[in-house]
Amino acid sequence: MGFLDGLLGHGSDLGPREVDEQMAGILVEGEAVRVAFRVIRDLFVFTDRRLILVDRQGLTGRKVSYLTVPYRAITSFAVETAGTFDLDSELKIWVSGRPDPIERTLGRGANVLGIQQAIAASLK
Numbered sequence: 001m002g003f004l005d006g007l008l009g010h011g012s013d014l015g016p017r018e019v020d021e022q023m024a025g026i027l028v029e030g031e032a033v034r035v036a037f038r039v040i041r042d043l044f045v046f047t048d049r050r051l052i053l054v055d056r057q058g059l060t061g062r063k064v065s066y067l068t069v070p071y072r073a074i075t076s077f078a079v080e081t082a083g084t085f086d087l088d089s090e091l092k093i094w095v096s097g098r099p100d101p102i103e104r105t106l107g108r109g110a111n112v113l114g115i116q117q118a119i120a121a122s123l124k
Contacts, residue, residue, distance in 0.1 A: 014038055019045055026052065026066060034118040035111055037104075044104055046118040051093070053102070069095055069102075071122035079116045091115060 019036040020027070023045060027033070036045040041061050043054035051074070053067040073096050080090040089112045092101040106112060 014043070019043065022054075023052070035114045037106060037111070037115075039104055046115060046122075048122075051119075069093075071119070073097070074119065074123060077116070077119050079112050081112055093119070 014036040019033045022043065023033070027047065028049075032048045034046045034048055036043060038044075041056040043052070045052040045054065050071060051069040053069070055065040055067070057063040057065060074093055075096050076094045078090075078092045078101075082089045089106040091104045091106060091112070093103075094101045106115075
C-alpha cells in the first residue's frame, strides 16, 4: 500500500499469516482468518466465526479498540467494485442494532470478491 493510499484510508489485502501474529490473544482456539485488510493502521478481519474490526488509536497506536460482529448479526451487505474511472472498491455491512452501516473503502486490487465470499459463506 502506498503512502497516498494510507492517507486516503484505502485498504490493502493482508495474508492470514500476517494477521495471526497481530491477533494473538484475540482469536479463539481453532479460529481461522479467512480474509483481512488494512485501512491505515486499522484491520478488518474476517474469520470463520466472526468479523473483527481493529481500531488503533492515538499517535503511537498503543490504544486499540476491538469490535466483534458475529455473522448472525449481519443483516445485509453491499460490495462495489472498482471501475474504469473509480479506482476504489467499497464495502458496506449492515448490522442489527446499528442504524448506519459499517463502511470501508478498499484500494484497487483488494480482494473484494474474497470478502464477499467470506460474508456470504458465513450467512448460510
